[in-house]
Amino acid sequence: MSTRLQAGDPAPDFTLDDADGTPVSLADFRGRKVVVYFYPAASTPGCTKEACDFRDNLAELNEAGIDVLGVSPDKPAKLATFRDAEQLTFPLLSDPGREVLTAWGAFGEKKLYGKTVTGVIRSTFLVDEKGTIADAQYNVKATGHVAKLRRDWKV
Template sequence: MARLEPGVPAPSFDLVDQDEKPVRLSDLRGSGVILFFYPAAMTPGCTTEACDFRDSLAPLQAAGYTVLGISRDAPAKLREFRERDHLPYALLSDPDHAVHEEYGAWGEKSNYGKIVHGVIRSTFIIDGEGVLTHALYNVKATGHVARIRALLEV
């Protein structure tokens, strides 16, 4: 999959959240969006990353950003994850990984020395006009949100 670069329009999407309500990128125009792709709900690394976003949500929102997480998990599992870890932002379901592919967050990666196809932990920062300002691939679960806050100076 080709990777996206800052300055290009963010690929549009229409997915359902943990409550099976539709979420469209086009509906979020006018505010910034932080879109993070993670491998699986309720796994240790993904929980760390999701909770870091939770704990940094106030300054991110104050700076005008909406945070959204995307995984291949079904809405019921996303709902359980959100409730278990008190995540105050929407988690979106992309079971066929079509949106992952459009963002370059699906592809070959090394897993314990073996090449596999799967989710590439990635985060995209989108401005109010729908243009990518940052495209971060192969991010680490720990410390990643602090890096985003530094990039955004929030």
């Protein structure tokens, strides 16, 4: 089981390829807040709902100084198809080796339909301007999650 991050922990740095194969680093966002959210698979119903919620709330998040990054184990080509189909306007990052997912505590044992399985744990983090975890949420629900974040963070 991977270690879970908490508010106050340093955000594990990473560089991952986006949907176009361009490297994106967490360090690129220093000086701004950034949501890093982890989801199991592009183009599945729950992940599509969550991504579209972030897309639909992106202007308000950006106005509050918050950028958004989505991370999944999908390869860049699948992420590009997902981005284009859903008109997503924030970076989707590829972690096929699951190293970043594991470092952030977003890969491990979870309950799925009453069974214990190993996989991506739907998780969302708010990283502050200095690269510190400001909020860590594990096992989040895909539906209604962004609205809850906006209420919690007063955005």
